[in-house]
Amino acid sequence: MNKQILLVNRPKGKPQTSDFKFEEIDKPTARDGEVLLKTLYVSVDPYLRGRMRDEKSYIEPFELDAPVKSSIVAIVEESKHDQYKEGDHLVGMLDWKMYQTSDASELRPADPDQAPLSAYLGILGMTGLTAYFGMTDIGEPQEGETLLVSGAAGAVGSVASQIGKIYGMKVIGIAGSDEKINMIQEQFDVDAGINYKSTDDMTAAIKDSTPDGIDVYYDNVGGEILDAAMNKINRHGRVINCGAIALYNETGQPTGPRLEVTLVKKSVKMQGFIVSNYQDRFQEGIKQLAQWLQEGKLKHEETIVDGFDEIPQAFIDLFDGKNKGKMVVKVGD
Amino acid sequence: MNKQILLVNRPKGKPQTSDFKFEEIDKPTARDGEVLLKTLYVSVDPYLRGRMRDEKSYIEPFELDAPVKSSIVAIVEESKHDQYKEGDHLVGMLDWKMYQTSDASELRPADPDQAPLSAYLGILGMTGLTAYFGMTDIGEPQEGETLLVSGAAGAVGSVASQIGKIYGMKVIGIAGSDEKINMIQEQFDVDAGINYKSTDDMTAAIKDSTPDGIDVYYDNVGGEILDAAMNKINRHGRVINCGAIALYNETGQPTGPRLEVTLVKKSVKMQGFIVSNYQDRFQEGIKQLAQWLQEGKLKHEETIVDGFDEIPQAFIDLFDGKNKGKMVVKVGD
CATH class of the missing domain: 3.90.180.10 (Medium-chain alcohol dehydrogenases, catalytic domain)
Structure with a gap:
């Protein structure tokens, strides 16, 4: 049957x-x-x-x-x-x-x-692989660096945050409720969280949470949270443009602060991607994510x-x- | 003495x-x-x-x-x-x-x-090296691709344009006078030129000049010419953010169209740099530029x-x- x-x-x-x-x-x-x-x-x-x-x-x-x-x-x-x-x-x-x-x-x-x-x-499927290739290939994570993640409680952001911890980064997560902030701190060992829905001034909140600036920003949302992150991006910073959900429902062309002067002055990279770009390397990603899962490093x-x-x-x-x-x-x- | x-x-x-x-x-x-x-x-x-x-x-x-x-x-x-x-x-x-x-x-x-x-x-000093590392390290040039260069008659832009030709790219140069456009076409073999000072609609002019879209944009100016270029950027396009002279004299924070949706949807990379990032590789760059100069490929x-x-x-x-x-x-x- x-x-x-x-x-x-x-x-x-x-x-x-x-x-x-x-x-x-x-x-x-x-x-x-x-x-x-x-x-x-x-x-x-x-x-x-x-x-x-x-x-x-x-x-x-x-x-x-x-x-x-x-x-x-x-x-x-x-x-x-x-x-x-x-x-x-x-x-x-x-x-x-x-x-x-x-x-x-x-x-x-x-x-x-x-x-x-x-x-x-x-975690060994598309969401895990999206976080893996964004973080490792575009993010080039280094021990001791600071990682900021938006959408940090989501399927992709929660894996990106944990990969940051595996690489020895200080990880700050942005999410939309106190419950989610508690989850990412308790379950995924994120160092600090920002509830963007209860925060008036994201630029100030990000500044307070990243005393050493931001080396890698894993961006799932775009828009004003991206702007706020760019104010604290470090020299040789990397921005992983994974999504821009804050803009997907906008009609017309959204505008915002120009970023090119920051890119030049600070030698910053911004790179967009979709997971299928890495089709040829899926097995590598799955193997690494599975190993971290077995070792208890990923939850x-x-x-x-x-x-x-x-x-x-x-x-x-x-x-x-x-x-x-x-x-x-x-x-x- | x-x-x-x-x-x-x-x-x-x-x-x-x-x-x-x-x-x-x-x-x-x-x-x-x-x-x-x-x-x-x-x-x-x-x-x-x-x-x-x-x-x-x-x-x-x-x-x-x-x-x-x-x-x-x-x-x-x-x-x-x-x-x-x-x-x-x-x-x-x-x-x-x-x-x-x-x-x-x-x-x-x-x-x-x-x-x-x-x-x-x-050409074997800072301006040549700036063009060389921007083009080769960030631009990842491929034969048959389309390269757009702003400030194409300048010390850096003219070398970037010629490196594009060496890699077999179709090269479109943007400059500020008909004399400069003639020079880059006749002396540096650039395929087409756009005089931005006599062009009302840069988006339309760039569109007309790049029927296959833009794979690499070597940007010396930023601002509205960057916006126009981003409208025609191809999937997996690379933007080399070398300068943003259009914005250097602005007071306050200039705004413009947001680019993050284009970055994600088209898997585009934008990367800023200064030549001293490549200090360890200057000898490599000088050797290659000198060889091209001897072979008559660079003028x-x-x-x-x-x-x-x-x-x-x-x-x-x-x-x-x-x-x-x-x-x-x-x-x-």
Whole structure:
């Protein structure tokens, strides 16, 4: 028996279970060059909401009456693929199906001896890799330096902060509630936190928190928090432009202080990126993150829901904040 | 016999010969660890005017009644230094004196077999090295890519443009007169030029000149020309922030379009620098620039004036534009 979950309505406002439809289908068999995959863990993520709209973005919208896709960990049940054999675990963008075939060209191995399989959807998945490559490749972290992270309680920012600590940096995190500030300090050992929602003068708050200036700024938000950070950036500082969520809903061209004089005078680098730039180095990143996880140097939070039939509800629950950390649905062992 | 030139008045407006004083002094002898240097070529540069003001900047002001300093090529006449022997040529920041001693710690070798000695004050000096390290280290130039250069007729911009051509790039230069545009096209083989002073809409002009977008922007000016360039920057584009002269005279904090969304969406790097960041690699840069010069791939313009006594007047003549390219005073052979 096989099942799939189709998107049958484009949600209006909060998604509802009636936007999805379960369908029983045949279990396929692998053709030459393919693997037959059994789904084990399914990632549900807020960004999937965007793909349910009929709007072009940096990623294609989902089609109606077709299966939803997200990051999935699966086990090879049958292989006609040179590279993979029965029992291998793979992770990548797959359909919400219990069984499916794939040529595996876009999939990566997941090693259960290295980390729990669900971790490949979070800290060993795209969010962990985004933090890893931003911090190590662009940030060039050095022991004793000061790292400022915005969105520090988020999936990417919390890993970036912890990587900063691993490299021996002093880490200051910015987040939007006292609860989040407590979490990053207690759980992720961040040295100091700034709740930007209860702070009138971010420039002063950042100045107070960074007596030695800022060597690396991991920026998930852009806008005025970036401006405030640039006031305290050190000579040879690095700004990792990972996101600019403060500007994504603006209409028209937002303006702000010009940064080029600071860049020249202080020899500062600002570099934007998306994680897929590092596709060729994903295995390196996963291996390092898994090692830190095993050594207890990286911590991650996850909420695991049980059963294939629970996938739509788990996705909907994201918008009520019912998850702590990464939300994952366990479908099989 | 030895002579030196002192700064005796801080110039008001255009410098005058009466701001300087010639003085006969004893010819020194080298002590242990020192060389006795005979001055051969003296660089006169507009930036020296800034050091004649009693204002702190990124470089110390000249003292009154003390010798002026600039980049000088000299020959070792006597050596008590382990590293250098009689007849060696050295270049670096030295006093306006016919003879002086130095511990040579801030000096670099100049090889007359590699290039004419005067070139070590221009294309093989700070301006050439600034263009070289900006282009090669930050710009990461690739054959077939498009390079945009602002200040393209200047000492740095003209070398940056030529380095772009050496790497097989399509080069578009921005300058402030039709004469300069003609020069960069005819003398330095730049593919197209934009006279920003006679162009109303720089965004449109840059768009027309860069049908394949901009892969590397060598920015000497900042401000609105940077904004216009960012509108056409390609994915994985690199912006070399070498200067922001358009903003240096502004009072208050200049504002402009925010760039962080472009940086993230297009994975763009912006990096500021000053040439002294690359102090450890100056020899590498000089060797490569000298090779390109010998091979005829790099061209340089210079105006050579004869005689130690002409140094102040040559400096003053800079402000009347009496030089073509780099202004150098020849003192000896």
